[in-house]
Amino acid sequence: MTPAVPLPRSLLTLPAEVGDLMDHTPESAYAHLRDTHPTWFLSPPGDDVIGIMRWPMTEGQVLHRDEDRVVLEDPVVLPDGQQARRLRLLAARPEPQVAVLPLVDGDVFLVDRFRHATRTWQWELLRGAGSEGISDADNAARQLQDQLGTTALELIGLGRVHPDAAILAGAVLLYAARIDTVGDARGDGIRSRTVAFAEAEQMALTGQITDALTITALFRARQAGLAG
Known part of the structure; x- marks a missing residue:
């Protein structure tokens, strides 16, 4: 297993609204979403899946959030073991x-x-x-x-x-x-x-x-x- 190494931070560090959290950093917003929307961070079983790393290995960021959409920067492990960051755009509402x-x-x-x-x-x-x-x-x-x-x-x-x-x-x-x-x-x-x-x-x-x-x-x- 490839050991965890620090990943470069995103150049985009926009604040995110996350309810009543005292710390409104992109990282704390990401942790809040992991806790409140766990299905967003699941990985299916099997090989060749891009996995999402978790704290304390590293943390992702919420780059933007409004009533319609959420932009995430996820820290991931690629199938070949390399670590990287990938962007995702999700709907903020559960209805498709x-x-x-x-x-x-x-x-x-x-x-x-x-x-x-x-x-x-x-x-x-x-x-x-x-x-x-x-x-x-x-x-x-x-x-x-x-x-x-x-x-x-x-x-x-x-x-x-x-x-x-x-x-x-x-x-x-x-x-x-x-x-x-x-x-x-x-x-x-x-x-x-x-x-x-x-x-x-x-x-x-x-x-x-x-x-x-x-x-x-x-x-x-x-x-x-x-x-x-």
């Missing part, structure tokens, strides 16, 4: 995110959002955070109501997907929704259009749609017999 592909008489309703992270417009389905105390399907229906002002005639589950497992810890639950009316998409920096299912697939093939959730939802909806 949902994403909904609206279908109008077999056509696909898409929204065009300006995304800050990519600094580009992105053709997408609808998505949003889950709300506490209601089912996943009801959360999907709520996205339709909140973002389009419409009600689903039928909701079809399309499974779950990890949008970027390299850094994002949470999965997103995919749904298709049959609707009969289309309102205006609500929110800043949003445009919309309705296209034939085959045209939406062509947009994905030609790179007009690059959003991973939308591409996955189109593929799964086709496999589920929902196209056209």
